[in-house]
Amino acid sequence: MSKNTVEVSVASERAEAYGGVLIAFFAALMAISQLVNGELEEEMMIAHNKVVNYSNWYQSKSIKESLKESELDNLEALMYTNAIAEDKKSFVYDKIENTKLKVAKYKAEKKEILIGSKNLPKKEWIQDLDGKKGVIVGINEWKSLAKKYDIATRKFDFGVLFFQISIVLGAVCIIIYDNPKLQKALVITMVVVGFIGVVMSIYGYSLAP
Template structure:
């Protein structure tokens, strides 16, 4: 009879330990998923920043070429205005001026496409080929926007990690508590922090996937 009473007396504690243990295991699994997402999208953020840097360098090289063409054109215009070009060379100079104007216009359109991307400038303004095909340029500003978005997601992932780690600590403390009131208080606090961590993690994944 006493054994059955002891067993009956242990049942509430056993049920709590089972419930708390399962909850901790679930939260630990969610923490692991959150950490995987944080690491994966953190790498994507670094890659996006590198791509943005390369795009801005590409943009700078086009600007340099445009400036060189503009300088040559301005020099020829100044020479023509000063009458320093022989009459028989005027037509050839005009052809060179037309070519330089065309190059400047092309460089300007290429710069714009490199800066904002092919999708933004539209098919009619595609000028820069990538791997022999037009319309495949992803702009520097697009890479900037992606890296900024992933950076914000990374901050939220970190917040989610903090809450999930804290809730696991509280759950472990609740398991060793003997006083039911204190044990339940720590368990409740674990659930609250766990819910907050899950919410932050879901928000981070939502932002990282750009949903």
């Protein structure tokens, strides 16, 4: 066996060793990224579900408000046309005032459900949740959270993709034999692509709420 052949074999084996170590390293990072990404996706689904639930809640308040507004219009029309007996007018007046209060209450509750308790003064906390006031996370807030989680998970997906490409390059590096130049190029490319995966994963994590 010639000296050049021995040198090529040694260089090739060294490249294979680097490739194997890097495969294990980037595979571990990919597993961590997938784990974190899975948790973020769960949070994103929770946020999306909250948007749907709170939107339905908001809609139910709107329906109740509309019904009370219609009732108020009818009562005021009756008073305007003098269709109410004199001895019943005080009762109708009270009914009108009570209906106005309910309409105002529904409006305030809708506002709190839409923008959240923390974005309102404490005196405007009207809607309770499980018997507690001031704990409403608004529809707009849930939408914002869902969007942030979505962006973060997309970055993690790109990171995982780059890790996968890096691992494939490492596998090719191991398969190729007695071509140290190509193996070296693959190792360098593998490191660069894997580094991009690390950057994308860190960026995705930084974007998560």
